[in-house]
Amino acid sequence: MQISSRFTIAIHIFCCIDTFKNEKITSEFLASSVQVNPVIIRKILGQLKKAGLVQVHRGSGGAEISKPLDKITFLDIYKAVECVESKGLFHFHENPNPTCPVGRNMHSILDERLEHIQQVMEDELASMTLADVKKDLDKILGNDRT
């Protein structure tokens, strides 16, 4: 299975908030840039808020980013929006036969390797920050004035 589009939508949201920081960023506005339902945006904003990455203003509306962009990594965002993340990247078949010498040892053979693969992926996610993507975006926007 694929990692939920909540992840790329969240990055999109951050880019919008930072790019249009002079305007009021409502879920309606974000929904129109991402082209999804505003409720999806609100749910994701809620997860990002819970993770301490954004502040959302109830009633008056608007969202802001809580930290400098270079202090927010892809891993922070991934962990904020991937709800099942606690179960790990790999889905293990849970009940191998304990009376089979192979079945009863599958976990001890595989767990460490699978965790290592997950760790490598998360290290990679941790190495990328929103500042990196914003820099690329600004470069493009310089040549792409509307």
Place this chain on the structure above:
Amino acid sequence: MQISSRFTIAIHIFCCIDTFKNEKITSEFLASSVQVNPVIIRKILGQLKKAGLVQVHRGSGGAEISKPLDKITFLDIYKAVECVESKGLFHFHENPNPTCPVGRNMHSILDERLEHIQQVMEDELASMTLADVKKDLDKILGNDRT
């Protein structure tokens, strides 16, 4: 979302076939070690066969591994059983608004980075072979005689 248990089941299957290579390995036998339905085993064996990793004998029954264990990597198995793999690890929201300067550029900003993360994970999968896990299993079985 998580990577399907087909992946760990497939590794389990290889371990069984190799460990019990003196016996006839039927889908029934494998199903009892993994503790899933035999049809699930047959489907996975079908995928592994299509990838050229095993041979399955129709009618008479039995399965064999097609290559030396150190020539079969986790990545080979992952690609064989992860049907959606062609779509990539990350699910992109497909229709960002082309009239928004941020929306219209999300793909060019993110694609390369997401592909890189996926590549790093696949490289890691490619670095592990069935020979590695079989070695660990044999070590355990030496101390775990039944």
Place this chain on the structure above:
DNA sequence: TCGTGTTGTAATATCAATGATTACATTTTT
């Protein structure tokens, strides 16, 4: 060649997660 055991596969069913949508209570500001 007939019977038995096995694989390949279709058809269904259940369950969980995603994403879309409607509705509305709550909150803030004017």
Place this chain on the structure above:
DNA sequence: AAAAATGTAATCATTGATATTACAACACGA
């Protein structure tokens, strides 16, 4: 009080995973 937003619950459709039943196709031994 009215207007504009957010937070959230409730539903729904769709998709993928896994389980299960059923059966045709196949291989081999008696």
